[in-house]
Amino acid sequence: RKEVEQDPGPFNVPEGATVAFNCTYSNSASQSFFWYRQDCRKEPKLLMSVYSSGNEDGRFTAQLNRASQYISLLIRDSKLSDSATYLCVVNPNTGGFKTIFGAGTRLFVKA
Amino acid sequence: GAVVSQHPSWVICKSGTSVKIECRSLDFQATTMFWYRQFPKQSLMLMATSNEGSKATYEQGVEKDKFLINHASLTLSTLTVTSAHPEDSSFYICSAPSVAGYEQYFGPGTRLTVT
Numbered sequence: 001r002k003e004v005e006q007d008p009g010p011f012n013v014p015e016g017a018t019v020a021f022n023c024t025y026s027n028s029a030s031q032s033f034f035w036y037r038q039d040c041r042k043e044p045k046l047l048m049s050v051y052s053s054g055n056e057d058g059r060f061t062a063q064l065n066r067a068s069q070y071i072s073l074l075i076r077d078s079k080l081s082d083s084a085t086y087l088c089v090v091n092p093n094t095g096g097f098k099t100i101f102g103a104g105t106r107l108f109v110k111a
Numbered sequence: 112g113a114v115v116s117q118h119p120s121w122v123i124c125k126s127g128t129s130v131k132i133e134c135r136s137l138d139f140q141a142t143t144m145f146w147y148r149q150f151p152k153q154s155l156m157l158m159a160t161s162n163e164g165s166k167a168t169y170e171q172g173v174e175k176d177k178f179l180i181n182h183a184s185l186t187l188s189t190l191t192v193t194s195a196h197p198e199d200s201s202f203y204i205c206s207a208p209s210v211a212g213y214e215q216y217f218g219p220g221t222r223l224t225v226t
Binding site: 032034041042043044045046049087089091097098099100101102103104 | 143145153154156157197202204208213214215217218219220222
């Protein structure tokens with residue numbers, strides 16, 4: 001089993017749609033969770049951190065379920081500019097600052 | 112926010128030559144930096160952890176003699192791809208953790224093409 005697994009994608013959605021990404025992690029001791037966004041041929045950029053209480057930033061909502069070892073990202077009212085690859089990232093708390101990346105889910109938002 | 116730079120942003124080299132990529136933390140010190148490789152349409156793959164003042168830690172399957180890492184100071188880590196071959200052509204990205212250690216700050220990446 002991979003340490004971090006994401007929906008394989010790609011997701012093709014029309015503008016205005018709501019889309020949800022799912023991610024599971026294998027190490028129950030993991031402490032920190034993030035969603036990153038990566039545009040083609042660019043470095044990943046932090047989209048948002050994920051907290052147990054859930055957090056929301058505009059059209060984006062991230063949630064964490066520790067019991068199920070599951071993380072989600074919801075994007076409401078999708079925009080063309082949301083098209084990118086979304087990476088689920090976990091700090092497995094194995095010492096040091098090493099983080100584990102999921103394979104990413106590609107999103108295409110179409111007009 | 113913290114900034115990490117990489118140099119060069121792209122490089123083309125001939126097979127058999129060596130290429131050095133620099134990763135710098137511009138406004139913070141980083142005792143640890145990470146090096147990733149990303150092939151087209153694939154995810155980031157962690158290659159190694161660069162440790163200031165000590166040897167790098169390589170991930171399984173990554174040849175330490177081929178990918179030389181030197182973390183000479185608290186703001187600079189270098190990755191040297193030795194005797195590069197076309198299959199080494201890839202997007203190489205470095206990152207440094209934030210002071211708290213939770214967030215990763217990524218460099219803009221270096222695109223290596225070996226002909």
